[in-house]
Structures are given as structure tokens and as C-alpha cells.
Amino acid sequence: MKLKKLMKKAGMIGAACGLAFSALTAQAETIKVGVLHSLSGTMAISETTLKDTMLMLIEEQNKRGGLLGKQLEAVVVDPASDWPLFAERTRDLIEQHGVDVIFGCWTSVSRKAVLPVIEELNGILFYPVQYEGEESSRNVFYTGAAPNQQAIPAVEYLMEEMGIERWVLAGTDYVYPRTTNRILEAYLKANGVADSDIMINYTPFGHSDWQNIVAEIRRFGSQGKATAVVSTINGDANVPFYRELGNQGVSSLDIPVVAFSVGEEELSGMDTGPLEGHLAAWNYFMSVDSEENKAFIEKWHAFIGDKSRVTNDPMEAHYIGFNMWAQAVEKAETTDVDTIIDTLVGIKVPNLTGGIAEMLPNHHITKPVLIGEIMDDGQFLVVSETDAPVPGQAWSPYLEGSKDLIADWTDPVNCGNYNTVTNTCLGAEAQH
Amino acid sequence: MIKYGHWFLALLLSCASVPALAENDQANPDFETLVQQLPQGNLRDRMATIEALVSSDDERLLNLLTALRNNDLLADDGEPPRVARRRDGQVFDVLSGELLLDDTVETLSRVPVNNMMRRQLQTTIARLSLNNDSPQVRYRAVRQMISDGVDADIIALLRERDEIETTLLVSNAIETAFALHRLDSDNPQTRLSAVERLRGSLESEARNSLRRLAENDEVTEVREAAAEALQSIEGRVTFYRAVESTLFGLSLGSVLLLAAIGLAITFGVMGVINMAHGELIMIGAYTTWMVQQLFPGLIEWSLLIAIPSAFVVTALVGIAIERGVIRFLYGRPLETLLATFGISLILQQAVRSLFSPLNRSVTSPEWISGTLTINPVLSITYTRLYIFIFGLMVFFALLLIMKKTALGLKVRAVSQNRAMARAVGVRSSWVDALTFGLGSGIAGVAGVALSQITNVGPNLGQAYIIDSFMVVVFGGVGNLWGTLVSAMSLGILNNYLEPWTGAMLAKVIVLVLLILFIQKRPRGLFPQKGRAADG
Numbered sequence: 003m004k005l006k007k008l009m010k011k012a013g014m015i016g017a018a019c020g021l022a023f024s025a026l027t028a029q030a031e032t033i034k035v036g037v038l039h040s041l042s043g044t045m046a047i048s049e050t051t052l053k054d055t056m057l058m059l060i061e062e063q064n065k066r067g068g069l070l071g072k073q074l075e076a077v078v079v080d081p082a083s084d085w086p087l088f089a090e091r092t093r094d095l096i097e098q099h100g101v102d103v104i105f106g107c108w109t110s111v112s113r114k115a116v117l118p119v120i121e122e123l124n125g126i127l128f129y130p131v132q133y134e135g136e137e138s139s140r141n142v143f144y145t146g147a148a149p150n151q152q153a154i155p156a157v158e159y160l161m162e163e164m165g166i167e168r169w170v171l172a173g174t175d176y177v178y179p180r181t182t183n184r185i186l187e188a189y190l191k192a193n194g195v196a197d198s199d200i201m202i203n204y205t206p207f208g209h210s211d212w213q214n215i216v217a218e219i220r221r222f223g224s225q226g227k228a229t230a231v232v233s234t235i236n237g238d239a240n241v242p243f244y245r246e247l248g249n250q251g252v253s254s255l256d257i258p259v260v261a262f263s264v265g266e267e268e269l270s271g272m273d274t275g276p277l278e279g280h281l282a283a284w285n286y287f288m289s290v291d292s293e294e295n296k297a298f299i300e301k302w303h304a305f306i307g308d309k310s311r312v313t314n315d316p317m318e319a320h321y322i323g324f325n326m327w328a329q330a331v332e333k334a335e336t337t338d339v340d341t342i343i344d345t346l347v348g349i350k351v352p353n354l355t356g357g358i359a360e361m362l363p364n365h366h367i368t369k370p371v372l373i374g375e376i377m378d379d380g381q382f383l384v385v386s387e388t389d390a391p392v393p394g395q396a397w398s399p400y401l402e403g404s405k406d407l408i409a410d411w412t413d414p415v416n417c418g419n420y421n422t423v424t425n426t427c428l429g430a431e432a433q434h
Numbered sequence: 435m436i437k438y439g440h441w442f443l444a445l446l447l448s449c450a451s452v453p454a455l456a457e458n459d460q461a462n463p464d465f466e467t468l469v470q471q472l473p474q475g476n477l478r479d480r481m482a483t484i485e486a487l488v489s490s491d492d493e494r495l496l497n498l499l500t501a502l503r504n505n506d507l508l509a510d511d512g513e514p515p516r517v518a519r520r521r522d523g524q525v526f527d528v529l530s531g532e533l534l535l536d537d538t539v540e541t542l543s544r545v546p547v548n549n550m551m552r553r554q555l556q557t558t559i560a561r562l563s564l565n566n567d568s569p570q571v572r573y574r575a576v577r578q579m580i581s582d583g584v585d586a587d588i589i590a591l592l593r594e595r596d597e598i599e600t601t602l603l604v605s606n607a608i609e610t611a612f613a614l615h616r617l618d619s620d621n622p623q624t625r626l627s628a629v630e631r632l633r634g635s636l637e638s639e640a641r642n643s644l645r646r647l648a649e650n651d652e653v654t655e656v657r658e659a660a661a662e663a664l665q666s667i668e669g670r671v672t673f674y675r676a677v678e679s680t681l682f683g684l685s686l687g688s689v690l691l692l693a694a695i696g697l698a699i700t701f702g703v704m705g706v707i708n709m710a711h712g713e714l715i716m717i718g719a720y721t722t723w724m725v726q727q728l729f730p731g732l733i734e735w736s737l738l739i740a741i742p743s744a745f746v747v748t749a750l751v752g753i754a755i756e757r758g759v760i761r762f763l764y765g766r767p768l769e770t771l772l773a774t775f776g777i778s779l780i781l782q783q784a785v786r787s788l789f790s791p792l793n794r795s796v797t798s799p800e801w802i803s804g805t806l807t808i809n810p811v812l813s814i815t816y817t818r819l820y821i822f823i824f825g826l827m828v829f830f831a832l833l834l835i836m837k838k839t840a841l842g843l844k845v846r847a848v849s850q851n852r853a854m855a856r857a858v859g860v861r862s863s864w865v866d867a868l869t870f871g872l873g874s875g876i877a878g879v880a881g882v883a884l885s886q887i888t889n890v891g892p893n894l895g896q897a898y899i900i901d902s903f904m905v906v907v908f909g910g911v912g913n914l915w916g917t918l919v920s921a922m923s924l925g926i927l928n929n930y931l932e933p934w935t936g937a938m939l940a941k942v943i944v945l946v947l948l949i950l951f952i953q954k955r956p957r958g959l960f961p962q963k964g965r966a967a968d969g
Contacts, residue, residue, distance in 0.1 A: 042783055044893055046791035164549075175938055205937040208897050210888045211689070213682040213818070214932040224638035238897075241793065241889045249815035251805045255553050271793025271891065276803075278505075279549045375548050378505055383546045385477065 032075040033068070033337055035060055036095035038106025038116070038127075043083025047237065048316075049108050051267060052130065053078060055317045056105050058305040059324045069331050077101055081112070088112040089119045096123045102337040103128070103327055105320055110134060110178050117142070124339055128327065130319035132262060132284075134181035138396035138409030138418035140343060143326075144366045145319040145359075147285050148394040149185050153232070155371040156260050156283035157186060159386050160230045161193065164258065168199045168229040170219050175204040179234035182262070186232060188400035199227070209239045212246040220250060223257040231259040240264055241272050248276025254375075255279065266312035269380040277376045285355070285369040286318035287382040292356035312380070322359045322367065325351040347412055357391055364409035364418075366394025465492040466529055469517050472502075473509035473545045481551055488558050496562045498528055503555040508542035518542055557582050564591060569601040573807065576607040580639050584615045603807075610635050617643050622653045629656065633663040634670065636810040641667055674812045679929050685818040687925025688825035689887070691918060692880035693898040694905035695829060698917040699873030700752075702906050703836075703849045704866065706760055707767055709774040711902060712895025713781040714874045717751055718744035718881020719890045720785065723794040734799045737882060744878035752874020756867050764866075778895065785892045793891035802886060821883050828879060833914055835872070845869045849912070908948055910958030920959055 037056045039049035060074045068074055077099045081088040088107065095101045096119075103126045107113045110133050120127050120141045132147040160166040169190055173179025183202060190200060201222050203215060223229035235243055240261070247259065260281040266288045269277070288299065298321065303309050330345040331337055346361050353359045359367045368391035374382030397404040397419070406423045410416070417427035468487050472480060484502075487495065501507040501519035508525065509515045517528045518539075525534045525542070534542075547555070560578035563571055572595075579588050592608050599605045609631065616628035629647065632640045644667070647660035693715060700708045721744040726736045755777060763770045802820055807813045836842040844865045847855040856862050881894075888894065905924060909916030924944065931940035955961070 042786065046786060047793065047891065047893075050791050203936065206941065208893065209937060210897055211686050211928070213685060214679070214929055215937065217678060217682070218933060224642075226639070226642035238793070238889050238891065238893060242887055245798075245817075245887060246815075249803070249805060249817055251807075251813065254549055255556060258549060267792065271795050271889070273795050273797050275798075279552060377544075377546065379544075383548060385548050 032073050033070070033331075034075050034077050034099055034101040036092075036099065036101035036104035036106070037076055037078045038081060038088065038091055038095065038104050039078075039108070040083040041078075041080040044237075045083040045108055045112075048267065051314070052105075052108070052316055052320055054306060055302075055320050056324070058302065059321065061305070062301065063324075063328060069328055070335060070337075085109075085111050085115045089115045092116045092119045092125070092127075093123065096120075096125045102126070102339070103342075105130070105323060107131070108316075109176075111176070113142070114177075126327070126339055126342060128320070128323035130316045130323060132315070134178045135185070135396055135398055136181060136401070136404055138364050138366075138411075140365075140411050140418060142365060143323060143346060143361065144394065144396075145323040145326075146316065147369060147371075148366055148396060149182055149398055150395045151285060151369050151371055151392050152262055152283050153182050153186055154189060155388060155392065156262070156281070156373060157189065157232060159283075159373050160232075160258070160260060160281075163386065164230070165228050166230040166258075167195070167227040168201075168222065168225065169195065170201045170203065170222060170229065170231040170257075171234075172203045172205070172215070172219070172231055173234035174207055174209070174236040174239060176207070176236070179204070179236070182234050183232075185398045185400050188398075192400065205235070205239060207236065207239065209235075210242045212243050213250075216243070216246045216250050216252065219247075219257065220252055223252075229257050231257060233259050233261040234263060235261070236263050237268070240268060244272065244277050244280070253279065254281075260373075264376075265314040265316075266380065266382070267314045269376065270312050272380075274376060274378050274380045278378045280376050281373055281385075282376065282382060283371065283373050284315040284382075285371060286313075286315045286353070287372055287374050287384060288313045289374070289381045290355045290372070290384065292354065294352055294356065295354045298354055318354045322351055322353055326359070326361055326367075343411070359391070362393055363412045363415075364394070364396045365411060366396055366409075368393045465490045465494070469498065469528055470514040472507075472517060473515050477546075477548055477551070480545075480547070481554065484551060484554055494528065496559070499555050499559055499562075501528075502545065502547055503552060503559060505544055505547070507545045508539075509545050510541045510543070516542070517545075561588075561591065564595050569604055570807065572599075572601070572604045573607055576604060576611060577637075577810075580607070580611050580614065580637060584611050586615075589615050606635075607637070610637050610640055614639060614643055617647060622656055625651070625653075625656050626659055629659045629663050633666055635667065636670065636674070638810065641671075671811055674809070678812055679933070680926060681814060681818075683926030683929035684922060685822055685925070686929060687922035688818075688822040689884070690901055690905050690925055691825045691829060691921035692821070692883050693877075694902040694917055694921055695825075695832060695914075696873045696875075696877035696880060697902045697906050698909070698912075698914055699832070699876065700870055701903070702912045702914075702917070703845060704869055704873070705767075705849070705911075706764075706870070707771045707774065708760075708873075709771060709899065710755065710778040710781060710895075711874075711877055712897070712899035713778045714748045714752060714877035714895070715881040715884060715898060716785065716890075716892070716895040717748050717781070718878030719796070719885040719894055720789070720794065720881075721747050721878065722882045722885040723796050723890050726797060733797055734801065736797075737799060737802070737886070740882045740885075741879055744882045745875040748878025748881070749871040749875030752877075753867050753871040755874070756870035760870065761863065761866060778899075782892045782895070791892060793889045796885045796890050798886055817886050821887070824883055828876060829914070829918055832876065836914065841865075841868060841872075904945075904948060907952065908958055910960035910962065912962045913958070913960045916958060916960035 037053050039053040040046050041050055041053060057076055060076045063069065064073050077095060079091045079095060081091045092104065095104055105128045107116060107129050108131050113129055116127060117139055121139060125141055127142045128145055129142055130145050132152050133144065135148045171183040171186055173183055187200060205215065219231060258281055260283060262283060264282050265284060299313055302313055303311065326346060326349045329349050329351060330342050334341045334345040347363050348361060350358050350360045355370055357370050359369065361367055370391050371388045372384050373386040374384050377383050396409040397407040399405045406421050407419050408422055409418045410420060419428040421428060468483055468490060471483050497519065506520040508518045508520065518525050518534055519528050525539045526532065527534060556578060560575040564575045566572050589612065592611055596605060596608045599608060613628040613631040616624050619625055629644065632644060641664065644660045644664045648657055648664055651657045651660065697708065697711050700706050700711065722736065722740040725740040725743055726733060729736065729739065732739065759773050759777065760770060763773060802817050805813045805815050836845065844860050847860055848862050848865045852862055884894065905921045906917055908924065909920030928940055928944055931943055935943060
């Protein structure tokens with residue numbers, strides 16, 4: 003109790019200080035945008051770029067005159083790749099800094115840590131990374147891909163275009179690969195793939211000795227049926243994995259690997275020679291030829307001051323998310339959280355691949371699905387693209403527990419996990 | 435090789451039944467139109483163009499296709515586009531053969547290919563490179579043909595080669611191709627003899643075909659023979675898998691040895707718990723990257739340059755750490771542990787701020803990439819082979835320093851009895867600094883090797899620090915031979931467990947076994963004996 007009071011006091015003092023400060027600098031009131039990305043620790047490798055993207059987008063918006071006649075102000079905090087710290091920093095952002103919206107998180111575990119806080123304090127979080135689904139919160143907008151916007155189309159492509167019959171599902175041992183592989187396994191079995199043609203393998207974070215696993219994959223793939231690896235291997239473990247594949251002579255022609263976590267940014271730190279021809283499924287590639295994309299890359303290079311920096315899928319997600327939020331604010335003429343949450347649904351903004359992204363009632367967006375082959379210069383050659391944007395599904399129809407659930411944050415349902423069979427809302431408790 | 439080139443093209447031509455084009459090689463209008471068509475249109479159009487190219491007859495075909503396969507084919511947006519290929523850093527026009535100047539080259543961009551095209555190209559190139567000078571290339575060509583499926587045309591090609599083939603590896607593969615073809619014969623006797631021939635063959639296609647025969651053949655005799663042959667093959671495969679696991683184990687062991695051997699000096703001999711050891715390895719790996727950045731023309735030599743540079747850089751960092759922090763903390767292990775842990779975090783974040791949190795891309799030189807194929811189920815990658823040899827070299831060099839040099843003598847003297855060593859005139863503080871520098875330098879050298887198999891990024895060190903301590907403790911603190919034996923045995927144990935239990939559980943089991951072992955023998959495999967051990 004005492005602590006809570008103290009915190010409140012601290013919050014008020016903080017707010018007062020903030021007010022005093024802005025009064026002192028004789029600035030007009032600003033709209034505050036929270037940026038919650040790790041700038042130190044293991045995840046800094048991916049998240050630092052997203053912080054820079056947000057700063058660029060905010061600077062751009064300010065050049066155009068800000069929003070509602072006010073300038074935007076970025077509040078950057080560093081949760082240091084430490085999951086509980088993500089929750090604390092979220093609390094700081096909302097209670098002390100009074101931000102109107104937060105853009106942040108990368109790993110699912112960090113999002114899960116933020117979830118109860120953002121719901122308790124009624125904030126808005128834009129989450130820009132592809133994830134395992136099975137979640138929908140009123141306070142979170144998922145601008146990354148749900149499994150049906152990345153994993154399933156990739157497997158479909160392999161099955162139909164490349165005639166793959168045997169499957170290795172290889173992943174790092176944590177929630178995203180495990181859930182994705184569960185969905186994929188159910189999907190494959192529903193499409194008539196036998197148990198003996200699926201091999202599932204999990205490795206620890208940062209696994210570096212891949213000799214045995216690659217040898218096993220090679221044996222699994224030499225049984226006379228076309229074999230592919232669906233990789234949810236995360237971050238650092240990818241380099242030794244692909245190197246070992248190359249060293250053992252497994253090329254993309256023998257056993258293609260389709261990855262869900264390898265993008266331009268990851269490739270920029272790899273010797274891409276042995277990766278050539280392996281695949282990745284995303285909703286955006288830097289090599290996509292569109293006016294919006296060209297302009298975005300140009301702005302990014304000008305902002306970061308380095309022509310060799312690449313752009314990637316989560317950056318596009320932030321671009322879409324930020325533009326959606328900005329448009330909602332202009333439409334509603336307020337930054338009030340509840341109004342914005344309601345206004346956001348149905349907002350349409352152009353994405354970078356020449357299409358339109360729409361915010362759906364389940365707080366996911368529509369995205370095109372692109373399959374790209376890795377080229378030796380670290381860019382992707384798009385080999386397949388869906389005709390129409392795919393709407394994101396929060397709940398997978400392939401899983402026992404979730405196939406009857408839908409998420410819809412508009413009236414009359416207004417629920418993140420509504421069971422269409424029993425017509426009941428399971429409520430927020432079932433999510434955490 | 436050139437001698438046979440025409441022959442093959444003629445054959446390819448006859449397969450494709452477009453014989454009219456064979457007349458004039460030099461100015462082949464269809465070939466030229468097709469080449470100019472190549473960069474245009476989408477991927478599907480390009481595949482059709484390649485299809486047509488294969489059936490056109492031109493001596494520039496192999497070069498063109500190889501360039502396309504290796505991403506060395508360039509083109510501009512002109513009408514018709516100029517098509518060029520890169521060779522040894524220079525760019526030539528494909529059609530006229532003239533050398534292009536830099537300002538022309540700048541207008542060119544690459545003609546992209548995808549996997550389906552690569553497969554198509556690979557099949558064609560395999561046919562064209564069956565008479566290559568290198569047996570490994572010829573072997574791969576035959577393997578490619580086998581995996582594409584053997585038909586009558588291929589058999590004719592192979593028969594020609596078989597008559598002049600001298601390398602056992604290649605002629606065995608050709609024999610296998612023949613036998614695989616005979617397996618589809620209508621005559622049960624032919625099938626039986628083919629099964630007989632494939633007994634003991636390790637090619638996966640042979641196994642798959644035999645399995646098919648053992649299940650489906652209409653003649654009982656053939657079925658039984660196939661089943662029996664399959665069984666004998668499986669026996670050999672199991673044997674080679676055991677060999678493979680052992681080799682993998684030795685390879686992992688040599689990585690562990692490299693990572694741990696510096697620690698065997700600083701922790702083992704000096705007794706300093708250095709949590710920043712992993713970061714010293716990381717600095718060594720970054721030095722490799724720096725060397726490649728500084729001398730972009732010397733990629734092939736970069737590792738040899740990086741080894742001494744990494745040694746010097748990390749040794750200096752190590753000495754700075756020893757002089758700046760650790761010497762004030764001798765005899766206080768807990769404080770040393772905390773202080774060096776702090777140093778490790780500082781070094782990590784320093785690298786992040788200085789270079790970027792992103793991984794750095796270290797290129798592997800040509801001579802270290804690739805695989806040595808012993809037979810279809812057993813091959814060793816050169817990287818691993820070199821790291822194994824390098825690990826042993828570092829180990830014996832260090833052993834020599836410790837046993838045969840004045841520095842080694844002094845180091846041992848100080849670590850056994852500091853007061854007595856000082857009494858006989860050894861400058862113990864000087865020796866401490868040099869020893870720590872030596873251990874750190876070796877960590878840096880390990881970083882050069884690790885840069886070839888793993889990420890070069892700020893987190894590199896963290897991945898190896900626990901394993902390094904495990905190796906040193908298991909081997910017996912202060913004993914270099916113990917470190918060698920323990921690194922190798924942990925590596926082998928891990929690789930034998932992994933196929934059964936998965937990577938996660940294998941790690942857990944190894945750790946549990948280690949804890950049990952330390953309970954029984956707290957001083958490790960080879961404990962130090964004598965008075966020094968009690969100190």
C-alpha cells in the first residue's frame with residue numbers, strides 16, 4: 003500500500019517536473035511517444051535499429067508539422083534485454099512520462115511481460131515483430147505477422163511449388179518456435195503428411211555445435227523424398243547453422259531451409275556465400291521494387307548517415323504502425339487512449355510493398371506474404387507473393403485449444419478470445 | 435577437356451532434337467538472341483530461355499551457364515541488353531568477348547537466378563564437367579547425375595568416361611550409376627546382378643532403390659537379395675555413423691580445447707577466476723574481422739595475419755586487466771570473480787558502442803571451406819579439420835613454453851610457492867603479468883579460430899565461458915594434459931548423447947555427470963600432486 007502511494011507521489015512529482023520543464027523551455031505542449039527497445043544486452047542486436055526507425059519516423063512527422071498542431075517527442079528507454087525490466091519501463095513510460103503510445107518489444111517473452119502492465123494502466127503498445135499468435139489484447143496492436151501470414155504460406159509454397167514431402171521443423175527452444183511448430187505440425191498432418199516424414203528438433207539459445215544435427219538432417223533428407231527445413235532458429239544460432247550446412251555440402255538445392263527469423267539485418271552480419279538460395283518468408287523485403295520503399299530506404303540512409311545499412315520487415319511494421327496511429331490521432335483529433343483504440347480499427351495506410359495495410363478488429367493487420375531466396379549479396383530475390391493481402395489471425399484454426407476462438411475488439415463482441423461455439427468470452431485472465 | 439567439349443554439346447543437341455543449329459559455331463544468331471533475352475522478363479521467362487539455350491549449340495555455353503550459376507553474369511537495361519560475365523575480377527562481354535571498362539561495368543547489374551534455375555543449370559553443368567581435371571569435381575558431377583536420375587543418355591555419357599577414369603572414388607560412383615540403371619531392367623537376372631553390385635554401396639540413392647526393390651519386386655529371389663544387400667549396407671552405415679560421431683566429438687573437443695586452454699593458464703596455473711576470458715576470445719575474433727577490413731585484398735592470408743595480431747592485441751588487453759585490476763585482488767577469489775565479471779560486461783558494451791551491436795561478417799578463405807569426401811556417408815569439413823590441427827598445435831606450443839622455457843619455469847615456480855620464488859630472485863609481479871598476458875593471448879588466438887565457425891558479435895564470449903571453466907575443472911586445475919583429455923572426452927560424450935537425447939538434454943546430462951564426478955573427485959581427472967597442491 004505504502005509503496006503504491008509512494009509510487010503515485012513519485013509519478014506526480016515526475017509529471018510536475020515534466021510540466022515545469024516544458025513550461026521553462028517555453029515550448030508548446032508535446033505529444034509523447036514511448037520507444038521501448040533494448041539498447042544493451044543480447045537483444046540490442048535487433049532492437050537498436052527499431053529505436054532508430056522510430057526516431058526517424060517521429061522526426062519526419064515533426065517536419066510535417068507534428069500532430070494536432072503539437073510536436074511529437076520521443077521518450078526512449080532501455081529495458082536492457084531483461085524481461086522484468088520491460089514491465090518496469092512500461093510503467094515508467096506511462097506513469098512518469100505520460101506517453102500516449104508505446105512502440106516496442108521484440109521477443110514474445112518481453113511482450114508477455116509488458117502485457118499485464120499495459121492492460122492495467124490502459125496504454126497502447128504497437129508490437130512490430132512476427133510472433134506465434136494465440137493472443138489478442140485490447141491494448142496491443144500487432145503489426146508483425148501472425149503464423150497465417152508467414153509460416154503457413156511459406157510451407158504452402160514449399161509443398162506446392164517445390165514438391166516438398168519431408169519436413170524438418172528446427173527451432174530454438176522457447177515459446178515462439180514451439181507454438182509455431184505445433185501449428186505447422188497440425189497443418190502438415192491435416193495435409194496428409196505422415197508422422198515419420200516430420201522431424202522436430204529444438205536447440206538451446208546461441209547453439210553453436212551443429213555438426214550432429216546437420217548430419218541428422220542430411221540423413222533424414224537422403225531417403226529419396228524432397229526434404230525441406232522450416233527454421234525458427236533464432237538470432238545468433240543461425241550463422242553456425244548455415245555454415246555447417248554449407249560445410250557438409252548441403253546446398254539449397256538438396257535441402258532448402260526456409261527461415262522465419264532471418265532478414266536483411268541478420269544477413270548483414272553473415273558470410274552469405276553458403277546461404278545462397280535458402281529461403282525466408284516475410285511481409286517485406288528491402289529489394290521490393292516500389293515507390294514507397296525507395297523513398298523509405300532513401301530517408302533511412304539519410305537519417306542514419308550510412309548507405310550500407312539495410313531495412314527489414316520489423317522496420318516496415320513500425321512504419322505501418324506509426325502511420326496508422328498518426329492517422330487515427332488526426333481522425334479522432336485527440337490522443338485519448340480509449341478513443342484511439344476504437345478509431346484505429348479500420349484505419350488503412352499504404353505499406354512499403356505497394357499495397358494497403360488495414361487494422362482489423364482483432365488488432366492484427368493485413369499483409370502480403372513474400373517468399374524470398376537469399377542472394378549472395380545479402381538481399382532477397384522475391385520468388386513468390388500472395389495476390390491479395392492476408393488478414394492476420396490471432397487464433398490458429400489448426401490448434402485444438404484455439405480453433406473455436408476469435409478476437410474482435412469492436413461491439414458487440416469486444417473480446418480477445420471469444421469462443422464461437424459456446425458464445426462466451428474467456429476474458430483477459432485466460433491469456434496471461 | 436576442350437577435346438570433349440564439342441562431343442558433349444553435340445550429344446546434348448541430339449537429346450534436344452534441334453539439330454539445325456549445329457552448322458555455324460562462331461556466329462550463332464539464335465544463341466545471341468537467346469543470350470540477350472536472358473536478362474529480360476521474369477523468372478519463368480528466364481527458365482524457358484535457359485531451356486532453349488541448352489539446346490542451342492555454342493562453345494560459349496558452358497562459360498555462360500557457369501557464370502550464371504555463380505552469379506557472375508551481368509547485364510544492363512539496354513535494348514537489346516549488353517550481357518557480360520565476370521572472371522577473375524575483370525568483366526567481359528559474353529558475345530564479343532571484349533574486356534569492358536569500369537564505367538561500362540557500373541551500368542551493369544546482376545542477372546538473378548533462383549533455386550529452380552540453379553537445379554536446371556547444375557544438371558547441365560554436371561554433364562559438361564564430367565571430364566574436369568579434379569577428381570572431386572568429377573565425383574560431384576557423377577553424384578549429381580545419380581541424384582537427378584539415371585537414364586540411357588547419361589549411361590552413354592558415363593560409359594565413355596568410365597573407359598578412361600583412373601580415380602577409384604569416381605569409377606565406383608560410375609559403377610553405382612550403371613547398377614542403378616540395371617535395377618530398372620525387365621530381366622530379373624540383370625536386376626539380381628545389379629543388386630549384387632550395389633551390395634555395400636553407400637550412396638543414398640542405392641539404398642533407396644534397394645529398399646524399393648526389397649518391398650515391391652515381383653520376383654521373390656530379387657526381393658530377398660535386395661533385403662540382404664540392404665542389411666549389409668545398413669551395417670556399414672552404422673559403423674560409419676559411429677566414426678562420424680567420434681570425429682564430430684574430436685572436432686567439438688578441439689573447439690573446447692582452444693576456448694579453455696588460455697583459461698588453463700590464467701585459472702589453472704595462476705588461480706585467477708577470470709570471467710572476462712570469453713570477452714578476450716571475442717576480442718581475438720574481432721581482430722580477425724579488423725584484419726579482413728584493413729587488408730581486403732588478402733582474404734586468403736587473413737587468418738595467418740590475424741593469428742599473431744590477435745595474440746598481441748589480446749595479450750596487451752590481458753596485461754592491462756592484470757596490472758589495472760587483478761593484481762590488487764590476488765588471494766581474494768570472490769572479489770576477483772566479481773571484478774572480472776564487471777570487466778566482461780564493460781568489454782561487451784564497449785564493443786557494442788564502438789562497432790555496433792550487430793554481428794560482424796568474417797569471410798572464410800577459400801582454402802578453409804569445403805568438404806573432404808571419404809565416402810557418401812562420411813565426410814570431414816576442412817574448417818573442422820584445420821581447427822583440430824590448430825588446437826593441437828597451440829596446445830603443444832603452450833606445453834613447450836611451460837616446460838622448456840625460462841618463463842615457463844618461473845611461472846611454475848611462482849604458482850607453486852610465491853614467497854620462495856621471490857626469495858630466489860624471481861620478479862613475481864612481472865611473471866604474473868606475463869603469464870596473464872600469455873593466457874589472454876591464447877584466448878585471442880582461439881577467437882581467430884572461432885570466427886570461422888560461429889558469430890563474431892558482442893555475445894561471442896558468453897557462449898564459451900561456462901564450457902571453458904567446465905573443461906578446466908574437469909581436467910584438473912593446473913594440468914595442461916588434463917585440459918586436453920577433458921576437452922576431447924566432453925566433446926565426444928556430447929556428440930554421442932546428442933542423437934539420442936537432443937541438444938538440450940545432452941547438455942543437461944553432461945553437466946549432471948560432471949557435477950557427480952566433481953563430487954567424487956573434487957580435483958578433476960588429473961589432480962596436481964605434491965605439496966603445491968595443498969597450498
